[in-house]
Structures are given as structure tokens and as C-alpha cells.
Amino acid sequence: MNAVRRRLQTSEAIAGWAFVTPVLIGLVVFLIVPILMALWISFRDWNGFTPPGQSTFVGVDNYRALLLEQGVKRFDFALAIRNNLYYVLGVVPTQTAIAFLLAVVVNQKFLRGKSFFRTAYYFPSITSSIAISLIFIFLFQRTGAINFLLNPILASDNMNWLENANGVFHNLFSVFGVTTPPTFLAENSVMGLTLWQWISGPSVTMYAIMILATWTTLGTLMLVFLAGLQGIPNEVDEATMVDGATAWQRFRHVTLPMMKPTLFFVLTIGLIGTWQVFDQIFAISAGGPQKTTLTPAYLVYREGFRGSSMGTATAVAFILFIIIIVLTLIQRRVVNPDEV
């Protein structure tokens, strides 16, 4: 019997390795080795065309140029961080709140047609990001549907959405008469950007892209919330109903606490996803106007494939990677406190 068991164990070990070997080769060739090579490139000056071995070693120069040295690289990197920061701060809370609201409404027992609404909301999430971006360009162009609808309300004349570098906060300040920066904000700078530039808010064009991102992601997040809501045992809800709690009290004291893990999950996948925005930027604005939609992810592409500056591009990629890893670790810890 022991001999049989041992033979079975051996055959399981062989089969186990045989089953995972193809995937392991793939992971090593297309993930592990590439990442190590990119790390190596980030310490070199390589144009992307000549054999990488012929590139020159430059130490931490690529990182220094992005983070410390005065110049266009640090300026662009700071702009990219600023733009993406506003993007994250605008998109994540908005999409989370609206998705939660939609899930709660769709989950109401007294409403019918759930599956229709669920389908309608989820559909944009499965559509090509490029196709969606082109549709949004059409909607937001000067003579497009959005302006057609907004002109009467704003009494404005075909607002320029897609090539508008004005910061939303700057626009807001100008409503209160502040059009030139106070000297304190104009004269102090962080990473080559004046404080006035830091507090610009997202540009109008970035704002339009934020609307697009929120619109696209809502459906997925709503489904995650819906799964969470349906995971709340019926008995809990019914028990509180018998206790005479109002709908609001039930929501506040039963639903919300029970949804906390889902809420954290949605917030963190939102944070991780929004730091990688690329497709929409590529299709809609290519980083413009005046670099106000430049993001770290787009900077990686621009430096590497347009600027032939692979060293800088990989350095940006690794800094972005660190940001995302930190956010992922926080997420893992929050979602599964026992693991990691």
C-alpha cells in the first residue's frame, strides 16, 4: 500500500511540474526576464534602436533627471504626477459613490427590470477603450452633442472641451477675480512647478477624460457592489425591519458596515487603475493641450517610443510601478488582513 502511495505521489509531482512548466516558461520569458532587463535599461542611456548591449551605463542619472535635476524631464514628470493626481482624486471618489448608489437602487426589491438596467450599465465596461474614446471625442467636440445640450443652459457658445488647457480650479479662481497668482504661490515651486501651477486643478480637457473614465468604470464597480449587497444575509435585513428601524437606519447601521470590505476593495482597485490611465489619453489628447493630460503612463510611451529615450521611459515606469505596488499592498492588507 505504501509503495502504491509513494508511486502516486511521485507521479503527482511529475505531472504537477509538467502542467505548470509551459506557463512558467511564458512567465519567465515575457515577464520576469523583461522586467529585469528593463531595470537594467533604466540605468543606461538607450535609444531603443541599436542593440541594448551597446548602450552606455549612466548610473542613477535617469532617476535623478526625473526627480532632482532642474530641466524639462523633471518638469514633465512633475506635470504628469500633478495631472494624474487630479485625475485620481476626481475619478475614484466619484465613480465609487455613484456605483454604490446605483447598486443600492438596482438592488431595491420593489423595483423591476433589474437585469435590463444591470446590462445597460455594464455594457460600456466591456467595450474597447479606443472605441469609447472615439465616441466621446464625437460627443465633446465643439459642434458635438454635449455642447448642443449645454449651450442653452450655460448660455455659452460651443465650449472648447478637447483642446482646453485651462485648469478647472484656475477657472474657478477667476470667477472670484483672481486671475494672476499671489506672489507667494508664483515664487515658490516644488519639483520645478510653481505652487500656482500645482493648484491649477485638472484642465478642462482632462476633466472631459475624467468624465469618460467614470462613465466607463461605473458598471463594473456597480456589479462588485451588487455582489456585496446580495451577500448580506436576508435574515439580517428582516430582523432589523421587524425591530422597526427606518430604511435609512438600516442602511446606515446594517448595510454600510457590512459593505465596508467591498467598499475598500472598490476604492483600491480604483486607485490602482487610475494611476495607469493610458488608452484614453492616447486616443483623445496625446498628452496635450500644453501637456495638461500628460500622465506617467503616457510619459513612458512618449519618452520610450516617440522620444527614443528608453532609459528615462523605464525609469518613469519603475517609479510608477512603486506607486502601484504600494497601493496594491495596501489593498491586499485591507481585503485579506490575514494574508501577506
Place this chain on the structure above:
Amino acid sequence: MSTDISTSSPQPATAPAAAAAPVDAGQPTWKRIGKRILGYAVLILFALAFIMPFALAIATSFKTRAEVQANPLGLIPQQVTFEAYRAMAAVDLPRWAFNSAVVTTFVTLGRLFLDSLAGYALARLKFPGRAAVFALVVGVLAVPGIVLAIPRFIVLGQLGLLNSYAGLILPLAVDAFGIFLMKQFFESIPKEMEEAARMDGATIFQTFWRIILPLAAPGLIALTILSFQGSWNEFLHPLIAAPSDPSLRTLPVGLALLRGAGGEQLDFPLLMAGSLLTTIPVAIIFFTFQRYFISGVAASGVKG
């Protein structure tokens, strides 16, 4: 206010009767109607916000450029034209669609094969190093696509696979999420089935192929759909893997570059027609296999 109907005693423990009545039967009528009006108003408003852009895109693709300019909101073209669909051939769009189909098919087949093998081994087979392999898979899940763009470009260059179908397909066929999904799925299948087969003398591969895979059909369907959608819509990888061969562009890449080349006066009927063509295959799959999509999202939400 003493006439409030809801003060009538809440019927205790009449479960069968309560099951038939609406959940909020105890509330005053105006409140119940008000709640429904508000609820449907929210639902319909958002449904319009999600459906209208697609409806406008469809209408626009059948309009003349002049009409699009004059009336971007019209849902019914005054003068139906198929100009945009005819213009597709001139911009090589059929070629892009063909490339997308080839890449999507092979990536999906590759994922089905690799992910189910690895997922099964990680779920059921005891072999030394299993924990390490699984840790690697989970670790790889966290690496964002944009971080991989340049590394993959470098490796494809070294392997001589830039500007080739192999370069478009192979890196996408290795996919950590699918392994994760299949592992979870295999773990949900009762062990007794395979133990019985093994006792009858079947080899591990025979057990996997004849007993387990058929049982795992729902999981395989979910994986097929997710990888179809993912690779059909993939933009970044085909953009960097075939940088200098226009005949290897996929639909998303071709469309994005077409828009970039459009300058000031974009041909919106053509762009909308192209976008719709990109959307239709995924839409068909989506409407056919909706519940698998939704369970896939739920699974990713539960496990993180």
C-alpha cells in the same frame, strides 16, 4: 397625522401572506409610489446616459458628414448613407479586423490550454514548489501593463518577434488572472470524482482531460469570454509589438492612429462606424453569455 396608515400593527409571523405582498406593504401609499418614481427616475436617467452615446454613434455612422456637423444629436439620419461603411475598405479596416480576429483566437486558445493546466496543478496536484509557483502567479498579477510595455518591446526585439503575429500573440497568451480563475474553479469541483478515476487506473492527464475538464465547462466558458474581450480590446500591447508594420495593426490600434492622423476635420461617420465594428463582436458575446461575464466580475471582486 394620527391617520397614518402605517401605524396599523405590523403583521407578525404571517410569512406566507407576506411573501406575496410587496416588501414595503406596511408603508403609506404615497410613500410607496414616491419611492418607486424616484427609483425608476434614477435608473432610467443613468440607463439613458449609458445607452445614448452608443445610439448616437450608430446614427452618426449612417449620416453624411454635413448632417453630422449640423445636427449631432439626431437619432434618425435624414439621409441614410452607407458612405462610412464603404470608406472602411480604403483605410484598411478589414485588414485590422482580420488581425484582431487572429490575435484574439490564438490568445484565447492559448490561455484556455495554459491556464487550465496550470490552474489544475495548483489546485489539486501536490508537487514540491507549488506554493512558490502560486506566489509567482499572484505577484505577477500586480504588474501593470504599462510597466511591461518597454520590457516586452525589448524582449520581443531580442527574440526577433517584433512585427510578427507571434509577437502579438505569445505575451498575451500568458496570463496570471486566468490561472487564478481556473485554480479557484477546480477547487470547487468535488474531489471524489477524480479519486474514483485514479483508483480505476487512469493517469493524471487522462483524469484531467476526460473527467475534470468537462466538469469545468462553466469555468472554461467564463475564461473564454474574459480573454476574448480582453484581447480583442487590448490596445497597448499591439501598439508596441508591431510598431513599424501597418499591415499588423489590430482594430483598436488602427482606429486610434486613424484618429491621430485625422487632424482638424475628423471623419466622424467613419470613426463611429469603426468603433461600432469594434464593439459588435464583444457585444454579441456579452449578450449571449451575460451571466458568465457577471460571475467573472463577481469572482474577481470576492478574491481580489
